[in-house]
Amino acid sequence: xxxxxxxxxxxxxxxxxxxxxxxxxxxxxxxxxxxxxxxxxxxxxxxxxxxxxxxxxxxxxxxxxxxxxxxxxxxxxxxxxxxxxxxxxxxxxxxxxxxxxxxxxxxxxxxxxxxxxxxxxxxxxxxxxxxxxxxxxxxxxxxxxxxxxxxxxxxxxxxxxxxxxxxxxxxxxxxxxxxxxxxxxxxxxxxxxxxxxxxxxxxxxxxxxxxxxxxxxxxxxxxxxxxxxxxxxxxxxxxxxxxxxx
Numbered sequence: 315x316x317x318x319x320x321x322x323x324x325x326x327x328x329x330x331x332x333x334x335x336x337x338x339x340x341x342x343x344x345x346x347x348x349x350x351x352x353x354x355x356x357x358x359x360x361x362x363x364x365x366x367x368x369x370x371x372x373x374x375x376x377x378x379x380x381x382x383x384x385x386x387x388x389x390x391x392x393x394x395x396x397x398x399x400x401x402x403x404x405x406x407x408x409x410x411x412x413x414x415x416x417x418x419x420x421x422x423x424x425x426x427x428x429x430x431x432x433x434x435x436x437x438x439x440x441x442x443x444x445x446x447x448x449x450x451x452x453x454x455x456x457x458x459x460x461x462x463x464x465x466x467x468x469x470x471x472x473x474x475x476x477x478x479x480x481x482x483x484x485x486x487x488x489x490x491x492x493x494x495x496x497x498x499x500x501x502x503x504x505x506x507x508x509x510x511x512x513x514x515x516x517x518x519x520x521x522x523x524x525x526x527x528x529x530x531x532x533x534x535x536x537x538x539x540x541x542x543x544x545x546x547x548x549x550x551x552x553x554x555x556x557x558x559x560x
Contacts, residue, residue, distance in 0.1 A: 351487045355444055355459070359435050359505070362446075366428065366507035388507045391426040395468040402467060403474040403531050410465040410526055416480075419449035420464045434469055434506035436460055436479055436538075441492040447504075451480050460489070467531060469504050469538065471511045471559060476537040477504075478529045483542040483553075490542040493553050502538055502557040513538050513557035520544055521552050528554060 366388055398420065409415055423431055430448075437444040447462055447469060448455035455461045460481040462468070467475035481490040502513040521528045529539055536559035544553035 347486050348488050352444070355435075355446060358432075358446060359444070362432060362435070362507075363505065367509070388426060391423075392470060392508050394421070395470050396472065399467045399470070399472055399475050402465065403533075407465055407530055410530065413523070415465050416451040416461075416463040418452070418464060420468075421449065423449065428507065431455065432459075433462060434504060436540075437503040437505070438496065438500070439503070440497065440500040441488075441495050443488055443490070443492070445481060445489060447479060456480065456482055463529070463541070466529065466539075469511075470506055470508065471504075471536055473536060474531055474533055476529065476531045476535070476539055478539045478541055480541040483544075484547055490540065491546070493540060493542045493555060494544075494546075496540075496555055501560075502540070502555075504538060512560045514560055515555055516558045517556040519554040519556075521554055523550075523552055525552070 419431060423429075423433065431450070432446045433449055434447045435444060436447055446459040448459060449462050449464070451461035451463050460479050463478040463480060466478040469477040469479070483490050483493060496515055496518070498515050498518065500515045502515065504511040504513065519528065529541065531537075538557040538559075540555040540557065542553050543549045544551040
């Protein structure tokens with residue numbers, strides 16, 4: 315009987331150990347996944363900057379140290395996106411009518427040598443998140459990082475612009491999960507194919523998905539607007555963070 319009791323106890327300990335290991339694995343999986351993702355993002359960003367920014371000096375608005383405008387390898391793309399931003403500001407973004415208007419990229423970046431549709435990066439130091447920005451807020455792009463909403467301004471800065479950038483909140487990877495921890499005054503840094511742009515958070519709102527007017531261009535302002543689902547784990551509202559160019 316004693317031997318039988320020991321065997322039962324041993325089996326219970328083994329089962330308990332397996333359950334404990336399984337639990338630890340489940341807890342560790344998101345952390346490990348996020349760690350690998352961040353390493354991949356860092357590597358991809360370095361390659362992106364090296365490939366795209368060319369002779370532009372990061373953070374100097376396309377100018378050399380002497381103040382002269384420098385024409386880098388993506389000047390044609392920059393000029394085109396500027397004209398598109400001006401067009402959207404002038405026509406009131408008439409194409410921004412429903413969720414499907416966000417999903418298809420407004421431009422094929424492969425024509426300019428950017429094959430994966432990545433137009434830049436967003437860095438949010440206060441929540442330790444950096445993500446690539448892909449054109450078109452479809453499922454494929456949003457599983458890889460943040461997405462630019464088509465029919466909103468492209469993230470190159472400028473007067474009368476509002477570039478809307480969305481990311482998941484409930485993914486295994488952090489992405490915009492902690493968007494609610496961003497505070498007024500926090501820095502948001504956009505690195506595009508040309509330069510680095512710095513914004514500061516100026517307003518936070520919770521809106522309905524149908525409140526499209528809340529994400530439109532605001533005359534005279536240079537904005538980046540972050541969007542994610544709200545509340546966490548649901549999809550009934552939108553959490554909005556407005557950021558204005560410093």
